[in-house]
Amino acid sequence: MSLLLKIFIWIFSLLPLPIVHLIGVILAWGFILVPNKRRSTIKTNLAICFPDLSNKQRSRLLRNNLLETGKGAIETGVLWYWPRKRVIKLIKKVEGLELITTAMKSGKGCIVAAPHLGVWEIIGLYLSTQHPMTLLYRPPPMAGMDSLIRSARERAGANLVPTNRAGVKSLYTALGKGEMVGILPDQDPGHGAGVFVPYFGIQANTMTLLSRLAAKTGATVVFSYVERLPLGRGYKVNFINGSEEINQKDIVTSCTAINAGVEKCVRVLPDQYLWCYKRFRCRPEGEPSFYSR
Numbered sequence: 705m706s707l708l709l710k711i712f713i714w715i716f717s718l719l720p721l722p723i724v725h726l727i728g729v730i731l732a733w734g735f736i737l738v739p740n741k742r743r744s745t746i747k748t749n750l751a752i753c754f755p756d757l758s759n760k761q762r763s764r765l766l767r768n769n770l771l772e773t774g775k776g777a778i779e780t781g782v783l784w785y786w787p788r789k790r791v792i793k794l795i796k797k798v799e800g801l802e803l804i805t806t807a808m809k810s811g812k813g814c815i816v817a818a819p820h821l822g823v824w825e826i827i828g829l830y831l832s833t834q835h836p837m838t839l840l841y842r843p844p845p846m847a848g849m850d851s852l853i854r855s856a857r858e859r860a861g862a863n864l865v866p867t868n869r870a871g872v873k874s875l876y877t878a879l880g881k882g883e884m885v886g887i888l889p890d891q892d893p894g895h896g897a898g899v900f901v902p903y904f905g906i907q908a909n910t911m912t913l914l915s916r917l918a919a920k921t922g923a924t925v926v927f928s929y930v931e932r933l934p935l936g937r938g939y940k941v942n943f944i945n946g947s948e949e950i951n952q953k954d955i956v957t958s959c960t961a962i963n964a965g966v967e968k969c970v971r972v973l974p975d976q977y978l979w980c981y982k983r984f985r986c987r988p989e990g991e992p993s994f995y996s997r
Contacts, residue, residue, distance in 0.1 A: 706848025713852075717781030721794065722936025724782055725775045732774025736767055743770065746979040748994055753904035754974075768975040775932060776823065776976075783825045784856035791829060796933065798830075800926075800943030804884075807924035808835055813879035814924050815917055817889040817946065819966045820978035821929040823939055825857070828886050830941060832862035838878040839886040840913075842867045862886075872913065879921040889914050890966050892985050899955055900988050903963040909986035915958035918951045925950045927965045931973055944969060 716724055735743055746769055750762045757765070783791060807814035816831065818824045828839045839862050843850055854864050863878075865871035875885045891911060892898070898909040918925055925946030930939050949961035970977045984994050 706846045709846070709849065710852055713781040714785055715781070716778050717785035719781075720936070721779065721782055721938070724778050725932075725936040728775035728778035729771050730774075731778065732771045735770050735774070742773075742980045745982055745995060746770065749979045749983065752906055752984065752994060765974060766979075769977070769979050772932060772976045773978075773980060779823070779932075780825075783823070783829075784852065788829065788833070788860045791826065792833065794938040795826065795830060795930075795941055796938040797940045798943075799940070800945075801941075803924075803926045803943045803945050804831065804835075807926060808882070808884065810924060811882045812922045812924065813882050814884045814926060815879070815914060815946075816884060816886045816926055816928050817914060817962065817965065818886060818928045819890045819969055820888060820981060821969055821973060822976045823930040823932055824888065826930045826939055826941065827928050828857055828862050829860050831884060831886070832860040836878070836881075836883040837862045837886060838874055838883065839864050840867060840871060840875060840888075841865070875913075875917060876921065879917065879923045885917070885923075887914050887917075889962055890983065891981075892983060895986055898986070899959050901956055901960040901963055903983070904967055906984055907988055907991075908963065908984055910959045910963055912955055912959060914962055915950065915955055919953045919958065922951060925962075925965075927969050929969050929973065932976055942969075942972075 743766070746766050750765055754762060804814060816827065818827045828837060831837055839857060841857070841864050843866055844853060858864055865874040878885050889911065892909045893911045898911050900907040901910050903910070917923065927944040927946055928942060930941050933939060944965070946965050947961040950958050952958050982995050987993060
């Protein structure tokens with residue numbers, strides 16, 4: 705199965721980016737027109753997070769999000785198989801890079817918090833060409849895909865470490881050297897493994913690793929996301945300063961600031977967020993699930 709998936713991804717890497725995105729849009733219309741679990745999850749998340757929008761506005765956002773999700777699924781071949789320099793050339797604009805430069809000069813390292821917004825794959829590739837970088841990643845369910853993912857994400861010099869005790873230790877070590885680490889901050893860590901704090905006004909189970917890293921090392925936290933430009937014209941990289949409250953030892957205060965930072969990024973580019981992810985899957989004790997099984 706993993707071999708077929710690799711071939712599928714590789715085939716799309718042979719095409720120019722505008723054609724890749726066009727194919728993604730065409731395939732996405734199937735999810736728009738036919739009822740499916742992915743569309744249902746997005747609809748639920750949008751209703752939860754944007755209660756002030758009209759039904760028409762949420763329907764438009766749902767459609768646009770599915771179109772962007774389709775592009776994202778198909779462009780994986782470009783991001784993983786194209787040579788590093790060719791991918792970097794797709795970056796047409798970078799805003800806020802001075803935040804990274806300043807953070808690295810502090811000597812305490814930098815934590816790059818990259819939500820599932822836009823083309824997050826590019827962030828590690830782009831930054832690891834400039835600074836030593838350690839990226840936390842979750843090994844895929846298909847073991848056969850692991851080597852491809854590692855080679856793709858490490859080809860610019862990044863060091864990938866898994867989400868286990870050894871991987872977390874590597875993050876502390878890198879920050880102790882004044883280096884950079886990358887974390888996806890908007891994943892539900894599962895029952896008993898996080899803290900419930902607001903996210904779009906809803907209590908959301910939130911990971912504490914980023915908070916603990918920031919509090920112990922004093923590293924600067926910078927949020928980042930990559931906007932997918934229309935008509936396959938490339939990408940725009942954005943960096944946004946994280947609140948100093950993230951470095952507070954109080955976990956609730958820190959995690960609340962993290963979610964506020966993620967939300968700030970998402971509100972800028974809601975069409976390209978991973979709304980198909982069940983972010984509110986875990987609920988506080990006694991609360992019913994938002995999602996149908």
